[in-house]
Amino acid sequence: MSARRPPDQTPPHHRIPLHKRLLVRLLITSGLIAVCSVAATAWLAVATTTQALREEQGLALADDMEVLAELSGYAATHPDWTGVAATVRELSAKTGRRIALVTPDRRTVADSAARGTALPPSAAATVDPLRTDTFSERGAQVGGIDPRVVGPYRLTKGERAEIDVNARKRQSCFARYGIETTIVHTPSGRAVLTEADSSVQPSYVPDACADGVLNTPMPTEQKALDALQAGAHACLTRYGLRADTPLSVGVGRAGDDFRSPSLAPGFVKQGAKEARESQACLDDARRAQLDPYVAPVAELFLGTGDTPAVLFDMSPANKAKVVGTAGLVLAVTVAATALVATRLVRPLRALTAAAQQPPELHVRVPVTTRDETGILAAAFNDLTERRERLEAQRKAMVSDIAHELRSPLTNIRGWLEVTRDGVVDPDPALLASLHEEALVLQRVIDDLQDLAAADAGTLRLHREPVRCDELLQQVAAAHRVTAGAARVELGTDLDGEPWLDADPLRMRQALGNLVSNALRHTPAGGTVTLSARRDGDDIALAVADTGTGIAPDDLPHVFDRFWRAEKSRSRRTGGSGLGLPIVRHLVAAHGGTVEATSEPGVGSVFTLRLPGGPAPQPYP
Secondary structure (H helix, E strand, O other): OOOOOOOOOOOOHHOOEEEEEEEEHHHHHHHHHHHHHHHHHHHHHHHHHHHHHHHHHHHHHHHHHHHHHHHHHHHHHHOOOOHHHHHHHHHHHHHHOOOEEOOOOOOEEOOOOOOOOOOOOOEEEOOOOEEEOOOOOOOOOOOOOOOOOOOHHHHOHHHHHHHHHHHHHHHHHHOOOOEEEEEEEOOOOOOEEEEEEOOOEEEEEEOOOOOOOOOHHHHHHHHHHHHHHHHHHHHHOOOOOOOOOEEOOOOOOOOOOOOEEEEOOOOOOOHHHHHHHHHHHHHHHHHHHHHHOOOOOOOEEOOOOOOOOOOOOOOOHHHHHHHHHHHHHHHHHHHHHHHHHHHHHHHEEEEEEEEOHHHHHHOOOOOOOOOOHHHHHHHHHHHHHHHHHHHHOOOOOHHHHHHHHHHHHHHHHHHHHHOOOOOOOOOOOHHHHHHHHHHHHHHHOOOHHHHHHHOOOOOOOOEEEEEEEHHHHHHHHOOOOHHHHHOEHHHHHHHHOOOEEEEEHHHHHHHHHHHEEEEOOOOOOOOOEEEEEEOOEEEEEEEEEEEOOOOOHHHHHHOOOOOOOOOOOOOOOOOOOHHHHHHHHHHHHHHOEEEEEEEEEOOOEEEEEEEEOOOOOOOO
């Protein structure tokens, strides 16, 4: 016979292959992620540098457009270039570019570079607010005259106040028709209504709001329009247009003042060619009218500035920086992953070790985290506690069964032995006593069989409509003799005519167990009452007594198997300690519940709540 091999004492996590351990997997995964991230970062840095070189010209062009727009705005609002030097220096500091303004005859107006610095080979643009093809307020572009050139069209303070009043009236009128608008002001001070949160005028104007007051030129505007019309007289006549045709004001976007004065809508229809020629006449006349209010034409020169941008290159020093940074990132990633993985694996190992212990040890795992692992450890501890309770209940049940079976068997054996030895004659009284002990033994076995069937889910029910009054009367009649012998009054109390859909035999068994307990614990002169009433959709069956009652500490245990209030487990009061557990299982099989209330010295009430059933229909 071979010797028995000793159990393997190697820790469970040491028996796992190295490449399958969770810690190793996490380290490998994090290392791969770190390498990929570092490689991607290095590639992105190189690609970004290359892309920066390609986009430098585009960024410079955007800066050039912003510089041109700023200087064009300055020229549009000043009659000369006096004081533009401060604006040039500010723009140069903001964009990092050299900015120089010179007259067409190469006389310097303003230059951000030191005196004597040579100009770039060619001008970047011409600053002329009366002939601009680019105007930007963070992206907007228009052609023709810079809309910031106001000149004689600038309204007085009183005219602005009057227009503001008219604009608010128009806004209120629009609001009455559900059109939300916002009041904005053009460079000349004229108020314009635009759609809420946009710079577009409302596309629909209700007839009640189209009074024309808001768009009527103010005296200052009318004076300027009259002067403009007089200036365009010769040109309009040359194209065969009436020189006395009134001009109107066209208001464009919120940032525009007057796009350009135009002919009144009542003028005779023109062809496309005539319309272009007439508008050209007006534009030329308007430029002549606005020329005294703007700065002279100047040329704009742009350079690279004093400190050119330093771009990243792949020199040996920069390569060393990339490699060093990649190594540092990799080391930090691996260290952090190892720390996290170790903290993650430690409770798992503790769970594995606890689960492999013998059942009688009931080892509990400390809960050190609140994550999924901590939840698993708490669930394992709950399972251990339930297993411990079940083990204690199993041992107690075995002991209780042995105790319940030992007493009647001992009595039967003792009387049979003395009868066999001729000490006692087998008279009818002795045989009746032995028969009673056999019945007790049979009752305990039957109760255990019912509990086993209920636990296994094989308890069979034969449901049928049951009248509660008949059920109570049958149970009371079966225990009338016992109640009379104990001098206890047994009665019934019925509210209405409730019906049950239940197994009548099992219901009599459940109520009979409750009545038997009540009679045993009710002193002479007391009462036991069976009652039935409807409680919503349920039927409440109750057994109330005026007995000794149950202590509050004992009340939660009345439905435990083999439990008795007598701590000595005496059978003086009768019963196997299985009646109430059987009641609970029978009621649960019917889809109901059972509860107990008691007051020591006053009595107890056991209530069964079962689903109600319809009364059977009579045969036609």
